[in-house]
Amino acid sequence: MGEPLHLCFEDVAEGAxxxxxxxxxxxxxxxxxxxxxxxFNPVHHDELFAIRRGNDRVFxxxxxxxxxxxxxxxxWLGPGNLRTLSFQFRSQVWPGDVLTCKGVIxxxxxxxxxxxxxxxxxxxxxxxxxxIVGTVTAALPTRAR
Amino acid sequence: MxxxxxxxxxxxxxxxxxxxxxxxxDNNPIYFxxxxxxxxxxxxxxxxxxxxxxWLRFMDFGEDRPRPSPRGNxxxxxxxxxxxxxxxxxxxxxxxxxxxxxDGGSYQREGRRGGQLTFKVEECVFTNQRGEKMLVxxxxxxxTSQVPGER
Numbered sequence: 001m002g003e004p005l006h007l008c009f010e011d012v013a014e015g016a017x018x019x020x021x022x023x024x025x026x027x028x029x030x031x032x033x034x035x036x037x038x039x040f041n042p043v044h045h046d047e048l049f050a051i052r053r054g055n056d057r058v059f060x061x062x063x064x065x066x067x068x069x070x071x072x073x074x075x076w077l078g079p080g081n082l083r084t085l086s087f088q089f090r091s092q093v094w095p096g097d098v099l100t101c102k103g104v105i106x107x108x109x110x111x112x113x114x115x116x117x118x119x120x121x122x123x124x125x126x127x128x129x130x131x132i133v134g135t136v137t138a139a140l141p142t143r144a145r
Numbered sequence: 146m147x148x149x150x151x152x153x154x155x156x157x158x159x160x161x162x163x164x165x166x167x168x169x170x171d172n173n174p175i176y177f178x179x180x181x182x183x184x185x186x187x188x189x190x191x192x193x194x195x196x197x198x199x200w201l202r203f204m205d206f207g208e209d210r211p212r213p214s215p216r217g218n219x220x221x222x223x224x225x226x227x228x229x230x231x232x233x234x235x236x237x238x239x240x241x242x243x244x245x246x247x248d249g250g251s252y253q254r255e256g257r258r259g260g261q262l263t264f265k266v267e268e269c270v271f272t273n274q275r276g277e278k279m280l281v282x283x284x285x286x287x288x289t290s291q292v293p294g295e296r
Contacts, residue, residue, distance in 0.1 A: 022170060029168075036161075036168035038202035062225045063198050067169030070194040074173060080187060080235050082194055088227035088285075134227070 007077060009115035009140040012105055018076040020101045022068050025060050027095050033064040055092075062089040065099055065123050065131050072101035073121065077138040083114075087121065087134025098126040103136070114139035153204045154243040161199070162192055162238060169193060179238075190238040197230070197271060197282050200244040223288030226264055231281045234273070241274040249283060256289070263288050 023029075031045055039061050042049040050058045066087055073082065093099065100123070107118040116139050123132040159179075166176035171193055174181040182190045236242055249266035256262045269282040 029170075033168040036165045037198045038206055039198070040202070040206040062227070063195060064169065066228070067165075067171070067193065067195050071169055071171040071173075074171065074194060079173070079175070079194055080185070080191060082230075082232045084229075084231050085194060086227070086229040089225055132227075 007140060008143050009108070009117070010143050012108060012117055012140065014105050014108055016105045018072060018103045020068070020072040020075070022099045022101070025064075025093055025095055025097045025099065027058060030058065030060050030064065030095070033061060033067070037061070037063060039063065057095065060093040060095075060097075062093075062132070065089075065093050066134075068099055069101045069121055069123050069132055069134065072103060073119075073136050073138075076103060077117070077119070077136065077140065081138040081140060082136060083116065083139055084137040085134065086136075087132050089132055090130040091125075093125065093131050097131075099123050099131060115142055116140070149248075151204065151246045152243055153200050153246075154241060155200060155203065156241045157192060157236060157238050159190055159238045162190055162196070165196055165199065166193055169195070187235060188237055191235045192237070194230070194232070195228075196236065197244075197269070197280060200242070200271070201246075201269070201282075201284060204244070204246065223263075223265070223286045226285035226287040228285065229283040232279075233281070234277055234279045236271070236273070236279050240279075242279060243272050245270045245272070260289060 034040055034045055043053055043055065044058055044061050047058050069087065070085070073085065102122045102124070103119045105117050105119050109116055116137055119136050121134040121136055122130055124130050163177050166173070175185045175187065176190060176193060179190055246267055246269045249268035251263055251265045253261050253263050265286045265288070267284040269284060270278065271280040271282070273279055
């Protein structure tokens with residue numbers, strides 16, 4: 001769980017990567033996110049309901065994994081520097097899954113008077129399967145400031 | 146349920162920010178300590194990047210359970226497809242923020258395992274107490290196409 005890096009534009013190279021491995025998903029973590037976000041869809045906390053809907057058991061909200069991903073992005077690029085963040089959910093996340101969040105810088109450029117970077121994002125499980133894929137654009141400070 | 150805007154106004158509390166940051170296991174001190182937030186350039190404690198979810202879900206889950214859906218393995222109206230977010234100004238503790246949600250249309254695509262998938266978009270604009278635009282969110286829900294005659 002890294003300290004924030006406070007990256008400057010000059011420090012970032014295209015192709016640079018950052019990753020964050022999270023502790024295993026637990027039912028308690030899912031319930032904690034249900035309370036914090038207000039997502040009370042019972043497929044995420046009511047095992048019988050989830051099974052009746054055709055699932056093996058409860059599964060995590062996509063937005064819990066997306067929250068982990070935002071943690072990676074915030075530590076790496078600075079939470080106040082984000083300009084856009086887009087992501088799609090690709091597979092369900094189950095209790096016991098170990099998620100790793102990954103980012104890779106795809107482009108450095110100037111736009112709207114800002115020094116910006118675009119990065120590709122991915123959250124994958126312990127089998128390397130994508131739970132989330134996404135992209136982020138951030139405006140970074142420069143050393144000169 | 147035509148093209149009708151729905152709004153929800155909530156004042157952002159520090160305790161809620163800390164609770165949310167703990168839930169996503171984000172231990173960045175700016176979410177817990179006003180001094181650290183100020184040192185990082187914020188006027189007060191900022192919200193994490195996906196905190197907008199609180200407005201979405203507060204609006205959706207006014208009752209204990211979502212309406213039963215005849216299809217899909219999720220409890221609600223389909224699968225969660227993802228989000229597209231544009232950030233304009235940081236939302237801070239103490240801000241009173243209004244979400245205005247509108248139907249953003251829908252589109253169809255072939256699913257990876259065949260069959261039509263319908264992507265439904267909700268357009269949500271977040272403004273603060275001064276009417277400033279803070280964030281724009283496109284919330285995407287996916288459903289499998291209905292079999293003809295089935296409702």
